[in-house]
């Protein structure tokens with residue numbers, strides 16, 4: 550039996566092809582939701598819209614400091630693993646849920662599969678970098694999305710026999726949902742937008758939105774982009790960002806802020822955007838897959854593949870750099886190749902696990 554552990558928006562999305570594959574092929578599994586994300590738009594909307602079965606367990610841990618959140622998740626997972634006794638668990642990505650899941654299972658001598666292994670920003674001030682490094686070094690099966698991520702794992706002396714290059718399950722998720730998205734929803738009409746005539750923005754990284762200075766710089770950059778290109782700026786606001794904007798008393802005037810979108814709606818917004826400005830990890834990949842230019846509001850990225858194929862550029866948060874990078878990306882051709890695989894990552898991963 551496989552225990553699939555998830556807890557946040559991107560994990561639900563990137564695990565969805567694995568859950569679907571297990572369901573379709575009658576593979577013995579259960580889904581454990583830690584409840585790290587819990588607001589309807591960050592959690593349940595994805596189970597509802599992606600037709601995923603409800604998780605068998607939900608720990609409902611909610612938000613907290615890193616130690617409190619990780620500790621609560623570990624305790625909850627331990628109880629369930631002791632009862633269910635799966636042969637292995639799978640975690641995906643770099644959140645506190647991933648760290649807690651891999652640490653707890655490995656101490657119970659339950660095999661750990663890490664989906665999206667080998668990503669590195671080389672920035673240890675990011676909580677996600679710590680989570681990635683620790684989980685990779687504990688894991689028994691490392692599912693690297695690309696040869697670049699495999700190479701990094703080998704550099705860190707991880708046994709090559711444990712590493713499998715599978716592609717990223719986000720390609721599976723995009724392929725599975727893009728068609729459904731265009732049939733089911735017309736989100737552009739709803740927001741009064743026309744294709745290729747708006748800029749889509751997301752920002753939620755702690756290092757950006759928890760700093761008044763960095764967040765204010767990003768907002769100034771967005772205003773410069775809006776003035777230069779005379780296009781609406783559409784910004785689905787992550788709850789963390791909403792909280793910090795209120796706390797810092799920053800103005801969102803001139804920016805179309807909307808609530809976090811369901812995956813089908815968000816895919817439509819992304820696929821039709823003129824350009825996407827983001828500090829999200831998954832969105833750097835999705836824009837690359839969809840052929841939409843991306844400007845990353847960070848100084849580094851653990852997705853070098855997107856820089857190599859030239860679908861993405863690192864702007865940091867300086868407002869004039871944001872404008873310069875947006876202009877540069879808009880002058881590039883969008884005919885790069887998708888480096889993240891053929892959309893069969895879930896099948897490859899589950900086949901290796903069973």
Ligand code: UD1
Nearest residue numbers: 557558559585586587588591612643644645676677788789
């Ligand atoms: C987490 C992950 C991050 C990932 C992101 C995906 C860690 C350390 N961070 O960041 O890697 O990119 O999820 O979106 O695991 N909140 C709500 N409702 C929710 C969830 C959060 O209101 O459903 C608010 C709370 O005020 C909370 C804050 O957002 O304190 C931050 O939530 P948290 O899960 O700690 O981190 P994220 O910023 O969401």
Ligand code: UDP
Nearest residue numbers: 559562785809810811812815829830831832
């Ligand atoms: N996403 C979504 N609705 C939104 C914003 C993002 O469905 O309003 C999806 C997006 O398509 C991607 C994932 O959420 O698949 C990225 O999550 P996030 O940016 O929160 O986390 P990260 O990838 O940075 O860990």
